[in-house]
Amino acid sequence: MQRLPVWADVVLIPVMSLIAAFLFSALVILYIGENPWEALKLMVDGALGSAYGWGYTLYYATNFMFTGLAVSVAFRASLFNIGGEGQAMLGGLGVAVVALALPWPHWTLALPAAMLGAVVFGAAWAAIPAWLQARRGSHIVITTMMFNFIGAAVLNYVLVNVLRPPTSMDPATARFPAGAHLPTLHELPLIGGIFDRNTPANISLFIALAACVAVWALLFRTRLGYEIRAFGKSESAAVYAGISPFRITMYVMLISGGLSGMMAINNVMGEAERLVLNAVEGAGFIGIAVALMGRNHPFGVFLAALLFGFLYQGGAELGLWTSIPIELRIVVQALVILFTGALDNMMRMLVERAFATARRRAA
Amino acid sequence: MDLQTLLQVLDSGVRLGTPLLLACLAGLFSERAGVFDIGLEGKMLLAAFFAGAVAFLTGSAWLGLLAGIAGSMSLALVHGLASITFRGNQLISGVAINFLASGLTVLIGQNWFHLGGRTPPLKGAARFESITLPGADALAGVPVLGPIYHDLISGHTVLVYIAFAAVPLTWWVLFRTRFGLRLRAVGENPAAVDTAGVSVVRLRFTAVLLAGVLCGIAGAYLATSAPSAGFGKEMTAGKGFIALAALIFAKWRPWTALGATMLFGLLEAVSIRFQNIGVGLFVVPVQFMQALPYILTVVILAGFVGKATPPRAGGEAYVKER
Secondary structure, three states: OOOOOHHHHHHHHHHHHHHHHHHHHHHHHHHOOOOHHHHHHHHHHHHHOOHHHHHHHHHHHHHHHHHHHHHHHHHHOOOOOOOHHHHHHHHHHHHHHHHHHOOOOOHHHHHHHHHHHHHHHHHHHHHHHHHHHHHHOOOHHHHHHHHHHHHHHHHHHHHHHHHOOOOOOOOEOOOOOHHHOOOEHHHOOOOHHHOOOOOOOEOHHHHHHHHHHHHHHHHHHOHHHHHHHHHHHOHHHHHHOOOOHHHHHHHHHHHHHHHHHHOHHHHHHHHHOOOEOOOOOOHHHHHHHHHHHOOOOHHHHHHHHHHHHHHHHHHHHHHHHOOOOOOHHHHHHHHHHHHHHHOHHHHHHHHHHHHHHHHHHHO | OOHHHHHHHHHHHHHHHHHHHHHHHHHHHHHHOOOOOOOHHHHHHHHHHHHHHHHHHHOOHHHHHHHHHHHHHHHHHHHHHHHHHOOOOHHHHHHHHHHHHHHHHHHHHHHHHOOOOOOOOOOHHHOEOOEOOOOHHHHOOOOOHHHHHHHHHOOEOHHHHHHHHHHHHHHHHHHHOHHHHHHHHHHHOHHHHHHOOOOHHHHHHHHHHHHHHHHHHHHHHHHHEOOOOOOOOOOOOOHHHHHHHHHHHOOOOHHHHHHHHHHHHHHHHHHHHHOOEEEOOEEEOHHHHHHHHHHHHHHHHOOOOOOOOOOOOOOOOOOOOO
16 A cells, blocks of 8 residues: 555545535435535525625634534544533533623623633533543543533533523523623624624634634644644554653643633624523534544644535525525535545545556556 | 332333333444444434334335334444445444434435424324233233233333343344354454454444344334324434443443333433422432433443443454455
């Protein structure tokens, strides 16, 4: 087996997987009697064709950048954090607790505090499975999955019994104070004019972009990042080099949980401005697809998050204007995970065979 | 609490535990052969949809059951292809299968029935009705034992009895047949099985497809076994994950799987019936009861109370030496 050129590994295989996922989705659309080409045009138009559309696309993409980075960091250490959903839920709780604690005078004060709340709660929710994996050998996939459900129960309990205003029947917190309102992209000076007033995209987008850069720097420019990647490639080699598996597992999962939790500044603080039961809406799981698609590289995650943001907004438009249910997004998401994740070797074998044939021809 | 209430709760525990039991045994076959299966949920969901849809279209619950099994096995095949043939990540494949089922059931369901993902209600022969066991009515008058026989043991649908029969059958297959020995061996040390001249790929595919059959029955139970009457969107509602939790709780053994799934079914029955339970000084919130199966599983996994050790080769694709 010969090595593939880097571009084939980083660009060609993911793109082929994506095309395969789209082809299968097109078959599904054909089956339910719609025209896939028209559907794609409608999606592009709905997600990118107007200030309203790409306001939503960017809003979704912001969520997915956080959760995608969270899954990527863990993947780099060969840990599969499937608990992004629960960590983002708890992050939302952290944001709500902070936002409701004080009558915040201005968002510049509220945002850093809310970020801290989100990170602490999200990281704490990842810390228990991390500790159990590192010290007790419990399988992290199973424990993080269980913690999604436990997290949902905790959130349900807290919203119904603790944070719900006494006059309300709705399991949700009170509205956050006006001082905790994050500026939407429309409200920003200079660039505000190109965004629609009614879209939820907000200043968290820049935090997400900064997080991409920060994760890149962490992974590829620091000693800890090197240790994380070494640990992910080979645990025994890492131990031989003096890297502590306990330390790396804990750090990685704290960072991962914190990143998932950070999503809450976008959806809870930026959009809803109160905490509702189903605030995360599966974004934690989409992080898995985003990380796989983005090859666990922050820049790849950035691109994949934009792609999924497009898919989410475009899919919503399809649900609105055609007979294609909005759940098409879940099918596409599943196919992307299947082809870029589980069937990655299939694509690789195909590409390797093609390269071998080409080389033989050239020789 | 009087006997009547107790029996009602136990009975509802059996009803709720049955799909967990079937899915748990499905996971048992797959994971004992060294293939992790977190796609139980998705396989059950797709099976429930096809069982409900075909039962409605043909008017036969049995054809529905077959369709459910076929649907579940098609996903099992995808799982086998990804995780055995192409040696992909079994966990990622499972995640993909869950989402695939979640999306496809709504897309196809809406296209077929235009009911927002539901199937039309099932009546008559299109669903499995409860069976009264011989003598149940005659013996109902006998104190204590009569009601137990009449209310708890009798009066379930055939799928419940199939599920219970599957427990000794699974035990026998796994621990008393050559196939079972090989299946367990391939989950512990596939290289040894390969050296003995037995095909690792074929064994694992068989195990994964058996898991497909059992998940198919579990899904059909959800949609077509009375009092349920048809498929509803996302009707598995995390049952596949509870079954997975039960599998770990049961330490990958069939008889303990029966105990674990019935316990989790009972917990659900209790939380439905009593909501918040007052225990002397404080009240146990309903959310705690709902989370209890997951909490128990984490405790077991952590090895604080007994140690759950998964099959040693679980989760790893087998690469033949060249």
